[in-house]
Amino acid sequence: MLGRITLQRCSTTLATFVRCCPLSAQANSFTYRTHTCGELRRHHAGEKVTVCGWVEFNRLNRFVVIRDAYGHVQAFVPDGQESISAAVKNITYESVVKVTGTVTERADKHKNPKMVTGDVQVDIDSFEVLNTAPATLPVSLRKETEVSSDSALRLKYRYLDLRKPQMQQILRFRANLVHRMRRYLTEEASFVEVETPTLFRRTPGGAAEFVVPAGKPNIGRFYSLPQSPQQFKQLLMVGGLDRYFQVARCYRDEGSKLDRQPEFTQVDLELSFTNQEGVIALIEQLVCQSWPDEMTELRPSAPFERMTYADAMRLYGVDKPDLRVNWQIEDISASLSSLKKESNDDWCARVIVAKGAAKSLSSKWRKEAKRLIGMNKFAQPFAVCTLKDDPLFKAALSNQDFLREKLNLQEEDAAVICWGTPADVQKTLGQLRTLLIEATGVRNQKKMVFLWVVDFPLFDREEDDQLVSAHHPFTAPAPGQERLLFDGNPEEITAQHYDLVLNGVEVGGGSIRIHDAATQRHVLKNILREDST
Amino acid sequence: MLGRITLQRCSTTLATFVRCCPLSAQANSFTYRTHTCGELRRHHAGEKVTVCGWVEFNRLNRFVVIRDAYGHVQAFVPDGQESISAAVKNITYESVVKVTGTVTERADKHKNPKMVTGDVQVDIDSFEVLNTAPATLPVSLRKETEVSSDSALRLKYRYLDLRKPQMQQILRFRANLVHRMRRYLTEEASFVEVETPTLFRRTPGGAAEFVVPAGKPNIGRFYSLPQSPQQFKQLLMVGGLDRYFQVARCYRDEGSKLDRQPEFTQVDLELSFTNQEGVIALIEQLVCQSWPDEMTELRPSAPFERMTYADAMRLYGVDKPDLRVNWQIEDISASLSSLKKESNDDWCARVIVAKGAAKSLSSKWRKEAKRLIGMNKFAQPFAVCTLKDDPLFKAALSNQDFLREKLNLQEEDAAVICWGTPADVQKTLGQLRTLLIEATGVRNQKKMVFLWVVDFPLFDREEDDQLVSAHHPFTAPAPGQERLLFDGNPEEITAQHYDLVLNGVEVGGGSIRIHDAATQRHVLKNILREDST
Known part of the structure; x- marks a missing residue:
């Protein structure tokens, strides 16, 4: 069997709702800061601290707000500190600074309830500029991020765009989600993560693949970047590694779409000695068990709803209906x-x-x-x-x-x-x-509707009347329909293929593979008329 | 700072000593087997079980040893089971079978103490051949694996070679090691794993890079596969993501060596606001905390030994001395x-x-x-x-x-x-x-000697008298030596660069980066005479 979850789609869909603020004591280990900008509170008053970050705001050249990935905090220039005063006067927004000072509680009237660190400030002892930003930045960090806004400019100055809290959150959310998936698969389900090669040989008949010319001593020969680790993982199964997964980079030379770039990543897994129900149950567990804590109220429960391909097309006109x-x-x-x-x-x-x-x-x-x-x-x-x-x-x-x-x-x-x-x-x-x-x-709306679409047709008929695989030629027919491959109408066969749809987006899917060599040869040769040698 | 651990070298060095046998109840979840071939014991006697695996041995057409990744078990053809008898008679070694039957305790004289499942056998009720192997296999699975033996043949029939217990162990060992590293970095040290692109633009002056011609609409332009995520992770640091790691695929078009293939993987990490001591402590913790349970007796303790580059060269003639x-x-x-x-x-x-x-x-x-x-x-x-x-x-x-x-x-x-x-x-x-x-x-010998080699020179002098970076042009001078960049002999400068050596193999290393733009420009332009625009 095969299963995959396309990470970008999945995390983009989920990340819509995330507002997580990382806060972790270990975030300061191995660094020369003592605290992050987001963690100082009233109980820190009196402590000598060092924070590092980016200059977010400067009021009256006395109040400097410093920001890092964990939040922001106000630093204050005490009276009579001439050299610090001069440094603060010259500082540009987004410069990187290291500030050492003493945490003090602000007077009640100066507390800022909108700021999680708003009860305190850091009275500066030392103000070191690690790097100076130019006075004018090519992109504004003040605006909320919209996908469509100035996307070329945002990509050009990606290192500035990434400083926006929303971008930080999406990266952290995705890392967290993938880590939970890895923990589930490795620790709860005994899967083994194997890295398969990406410099591969070309798949005949494959869609647009990137080609990589080999260097010495193989000049004149070519590698190809795989569209998925499909062949490798099937070889792993043959090789006796019966529970495989990989967070796998895939390549498709098809130009960028909003939900797929030329290189993308999927959680790719394969399991021996199973059937469609086994894989569906596995993926449901994977989704539920690795569900982010930040959105517990949206956690789905297994089993997910199911719908046949025929019903999806009849009732909704698409094979990935949005059931919200x-x-x-x-x-x-x-x-x-x-x-x-x-x-x-x-x-x-x-x-x-x-x-x-x-x-x-x-x-x-x-x-x-x-x-x-x-x-x-x-x-x-x-x-x-x-x-x-x-x-x-x-x-x-x-x-x-x-x-x-x-x-x-x-x-x-x-x-x-x-x-x-x-x-x-x-x-x-x-x-x-x-x-x-x-x-x-x-x-x-805070709504997550998962749906399995099942019973896809195994073959489609092309305009020249030739049958082609609806998904790929290795997909097995539904149990009991194998004989239709030999003495029936192949168009009537439904496949052991299943797609996982979340809010109208296909986030994953898989299929049971033909494991019998004779059947596979028959499909390739007699039905698809492909060269099976 | 930068740190990296080359996974293949590390796991190859460590895996020498591993004899782990995976045994996990979850290994049967989502499958139609009830048990793995390695887990049946006397207390299973009387249970009806299904095991799946490869035919390892057939004695007298009555005793069939079935093997999977978890061990092996004997199945027995009871008297009077004619059709099973016939199937067993025809079975070839390495065929894939599904066996259902009842676990029985063997008579004492038939117990096999060399086999962990040797107290029992499975009396066969049903014997299904999932796939038949040819009578003669191109490689023998009986021999112990040696690196040098028939390596071309072993690679050609990789799916057979992987069935050898040693190969299974190495794959599982590596997966386990990497998973522990991920857990340490994510859960204990608050690092964020970020996947960076592998379709990149060419680095001027870089070593042999693979080039990837772009498809429509960019025909005539080229991507390049990165030698490491170096530039991406530096951009992430600039972007405020202060604790990054990645299990990163790297590419070098330099032909295969025993310890490096054209594509290889390293644990790649970067940390803001730190110094050499911080990074060294981090990597020591990473190694110690993710140390495999299977070799607890060899677990190193931090801090590791250190040696200057000068001493290493003087006393051992190499920059990665084996101190065993x-x-x-x-x-x-x-x-x-x-x-x-x-x-x-x-x-x-x-x-x-x-x-x-x-x-x-x-x-x-x-x-x-x-x-x-x-x-x-x-x-x-x-x-x-x-x-x-x-x-x-x-x-x-x-x-x-x-x-x-x-x-x-x-x-x-x-x-x-x-x-x-x-x-x-x-x-x-x-x-x-x-x-x-x-x-x-x-x-x-069961011996693991870790060593940090430190105080490398920052520059080497080429034969044409031009200075070149000993490692790369972004490495910072040792603290206090910055001024030698401007008004001293740059050859005397030691770098904030450190290599981690394990038993004479360089398994990792890193460096502190120049974070000041003016200094970096001076190094590139005035010392290295590179185009820094």
């Missing part, structure tokens, strides 16, 4: 038959009633939806309307009160209607549903 | 002055008295030592002799009893003598010392 809202596709072909052209044999009209979505239908959103749907080759005509809209379909509908009565549409709801060939209508509605969910701001 | 033996270099120029040619101004003769090494001086070893030393461009004439040798130097020595009286050589000792220019004599003796240590079999 329960809007489903319904057929209204009979009511909208006037839209049908006589030449259309294979025609339908379908609707999604999007409860509560009316307020999200800005004209900007409508325009963007039209543009995005128009880019699909399977695009179908569609309409998005509310009761307030001048009903677009009035003329077409046999019943004037179609929206209100047939669909039971309320003032606050929206109806997404699409018509054309069934397959394309489904896909179009699936996309519109996703776009509309995004617009409703459900992303900001 | 205390043989040191001594000067005997005066005694051997008759070997000196008049033209030699800069001449010396030196000796290592290798206590107890006489028995290791086979003629094969002498021949091989001569060949290896002869390959050096700095090779100097040398002799290796014992009291039993017809003394090679009799004529040359003013005192006939030189070996016995001056060097206090005993019957069991060897003397390694070399003469020529001091620098080359040191290097030659250093190499001969290492070769002789190997020959004495000290490798098989």
Whole structure:
């Protein structure tokens, strides 16, 4: 079997809700600071401390706020300290400083309840500038980080962007999540982490792989960077290492997408002597047991919900439905038959009633939806309307009160209607549903809905009538369907393949492998017509 | 600061002594086996079990030994089970089988005390062949693994080679060691693991890097695979992430060596606001705290021994001396002055008295030592002799009893003598010392000697008189020596660089970085004459 969890997607999805502030006494071990900027409290008053960090703010050249990854604290220039005063006067924001001084409790009226260290300040004895920042920085560290804002500039000055608390939190959150996954797999489930090579030979028929020319003495030959450790881990299973995992770097020369860069990382695992239920249970345990403490209230419980691929496509138009809202596709072909052209044999009209979505239908959103749907080759005509809209379909509908009565549409709801060939209508509605969910701001709700999508088809048929693997040629048919490989219609076979979906994002998945050499050879040679030698 | 531990060297050095046998109840979770082949004991008698594994042995077609990564167990074909009997008769060694049956205690005379499961057997109810191995295997799994034996064949059939218990142990040992290091760094020392990119831009002046042509839309441009995450982690420090580590894949297009392949892995870490003592203490804690349970008796204790680079070169002729033996270099120029040619101004003769090494001086070893030393461009004439040798130097020595009286050589000792220019004599003796240590079999002694080598020179002078960095241009001078960068002899500067040596192998090291931009610019531009823009 195979399982994987794509880390970037998973941690990006989870990290939306995280506001963790690391606070750890060990953070000062092996350094010359005594405390982090985030940990000083009233009970430290009277202690001589050293803190190091970045100059966040300077008020009146007497109050300097120093920030590090753990928080911030105010340092104070005592009267008569001329040289410190001069240094503070010249300091630029984001310069790196080392401050030694005595912690004192602030007078009540000067306490800052918005600052966790706001009860105290450090009266400076020594103020050492470790490095001076330029007076003007190319990016502002004051603004909240938005993904879209100046992304090129943010990447160019990545070392400044990383100083933002949100970026620090995402890096720490991810590290923590992966560490918990490792602890679960290693300590609770007896898996062995093995590092497999990344300089590999090219996979025939593989998607876009990066190629690496070899140096001496192999000039003229090439390595290739693997898209996943798939072949290596199968060899490990053959080699008797029956419980393998790896936090594995994968490479795909397909350009950057928002959720996948040319190199990305997945928790990659493989287990011998198991079946689909075993792997699903394992991954559910992995997710639940390594769930971050910072979001206990959102921890899912096993078993997760399941849905067949056929149901997902029928009800939601996508193979990774976002179930935070329960809007489903319904057929209204009979009511909208006037839209049908006589030449259309294979025609339908379908609707999604999007409860509560009316307020999200800005004209900007409508325009963007039209543009995005128009880019699909399977695009179908569609309409998005509310009761307030001048009903677009009035003329077409046999019943004037179609929206209100047939669909039971309320003032606050929206109806997404699409018509054309069934397959394309489904896909179009699936996309519109996703776009509309995004617009409703459900992303900001504290909600985590996990879903297994199962029973995928094993093969798809290409336009030239050749069968191709829906996922990859090593996936096993569902138990009891093996014989259909030999004397049935392979298109009817469902695969032992399963995807894990979180809030509409495919965060993981896997499949049971064909372990019988003769069956594998048959699939490659007789069904896929690939060179299996 | 920077620190790193090269994993392959470290785990290869440590794994020499490991004989761990994984035994874990969780190893059966999520599988259809009930037990591993290594865990059945007398108290399981009467239980119905399923084990899966590889056919190790077949006696009389009735007793089949099944092996998995956790051990092996005997399965027994009961009387009258014709179909099982037939299957067992046809089974080939290394075929994969699933066996269900009842655990029974063997009669006392049939118990096998050499086998941990030797008190019991599994009386077979069902014998399923999951996959059949060919009758003849290309490599034998019976032999003990030796590094040198048929290495090409072993690599070609890696999936068979990995089935050997020793290979399984090395993989598991390494995984365990790395997991303990991660736990220490994350949980005890508040470090954050960050994955840095491996598709990077080329470092000017870097050693042989692998180059990766970019695909669309960047055709004609190139990535490069980094030799280490050095630049990324420095950016992380600038970005305020003050305690970073990574188990990092590194790439060097320099061909394979026994202890370094084109891609290798190191535990890579960086810490802000620290000094050399801080980093050394951190790495000592990392090593001691993550020390494997399987070899507690060899656990080192901090602080480790230290030695200056100058002393290492003077006493041992290498910068990574193996201190499992205390043989040191001594000067005997005066005694051997008759070997000196008049033209030699800069001449010396030196000796290592290798206590107890006489028995290791086979003629094969002498021949091989001569060949290896002869390959050096700095090779100097040398002799290796014992009291039993017809003394090679009799004529040359003013005192006939030189070996016995001056060097206090005993019957069991060897003397390694070399003469020529001091620098080359040191290097030659250093190499001969290492070769002789190997020959004495000290490798098989249970002994772990850690050593810090410190106070390396910051710069070396090239033949064209240009100064170059002894390690890399970002290394800081020792405290108090900064001014020598500007108005002194840079060759006299010692660096804040330190290597960790284990049994003569450099397993790690690090350096404090220059954090001041003006100093760094001065080093690059005025001392190294590099383009620092």
